Amino acid sequence: MASTVKRGFGSFHASNVQELLSLPKDEYIPPQLPFTLPPIGDGLVIFGSETKKAFFLLEDECCFLNHGAFGAALKPALEMARTCQLYTERQPLRFYDRELLPFLVHVYRRMATFVNCCPTDLVLVNNATFATNSVLNSFPWTAGDVILTFNITYGAVKKLVQHICSKTGAVNREAKLTFPMAGKEEVLEVLRTHLDAGDITLVIIDHIPSNAPVVLPVAEMVQLCRAKEARVLIDGAHALGSIPLDLQAIDPDYYVSNCHKWFCSPKGAAILYVTPALQHQVRPAVISHGLGSGFSSEFVWTGLHDYSPVLALHTVLDFWETMTPTAIRSYISQLLKDATDFLIKCWNTRLAAPLEMFGSMALVELPENIYSMFTTVDYSAAEMVQNYLYTAFNIEVPIKSLQGKLYVRISAHIHNELSDYEKLGAAVLTYSNRTSSQ
């Protein structure tokens, strides 16, 4: 039976969060939501333009190939968030003081099942940045500790690491991955070489780096780090919804993923997993009433704000369960294969890594003659091509400058279809023909 103990923190009237999360599955009774969840349908929708129309607000005329940047939320999940906001304001005390925490516990429990971990080891926060700040700001640093990052570590995390180093006397070392990459063994070898120094305190690994979106072999990387007693923080901002995510199988010390990217939740939802032995050391980036009441209680309330994106995860989970992760994943894999095959042929170029290393995004090199327009292949050159595709063709896709080459980073999600990449292929050819005839 669900606990009826009227205590906890931050709320005089809600049951203790830690206790509710710890209840075994067969003893937990989920609270009844005071509104009905929007219907998802029967799951028989055809992925591609039909799904785009039925489940997303994406503009029909925009060729949207940058799901990786800020995601795109599911319509019914936005509807759920809005319903929740309207319900809240009808009687704010009832919602925040009596109902919210048990509602949040229910979402925590469902999310934990989805990513295969224990509900007490997972907290929901606003974004990956908050989660990473929480881990790094509360890490027990001593001067001389070594933080290993990679050249492909997310820019904001690099800055956070510099900030931590300047505050604590820790030292940042950077490992270099080289592109084009032949396979995952190259990644493991680079990591092994750095770990051999024997003095690394924490390794930060981007599960799917933003600028070079290969899926890194994180489970094997965690094992290598364990063997050298280095802790591991995995920044999986792009992972949830993009690739199957099994936290028990990866077994990291800390794992962060956004829900508002590939999982398609409204903006303002992310997960942070911390292995049980280290939870006592991790404080939320924002300290509030829960301090001292246990890991979940410390994170569940970070001050009064809009919790609707997190509660809307109910609808997002309903969507994934109805459509099934397997069907979504198989559509995306096939689409990414077809799209990359098409673009490589169309431009006579290559991928930055073998197709098996990509999940829902891929890096495809731009045609050779594009380079003739630039004296240096850098961020500005990439920006120029990207802006051209946007302004001349309404194609939203990022161009990446990586180790002397220009790549397009394509995203593939259930609202995309092959014709999107055919438009991209033709637009880039128009651009490259224009540049070579100048």
Ligand SMILES: Cc1ncc(COP(=O)(O)O)c(C=O)c1O
């Ligand atoms: C690898 C990686 N980490 C962290 C983030 C930050 O995510 P957010 O802005 O939602 O906190 C991003 C965003 O694109 C990312 O790509």
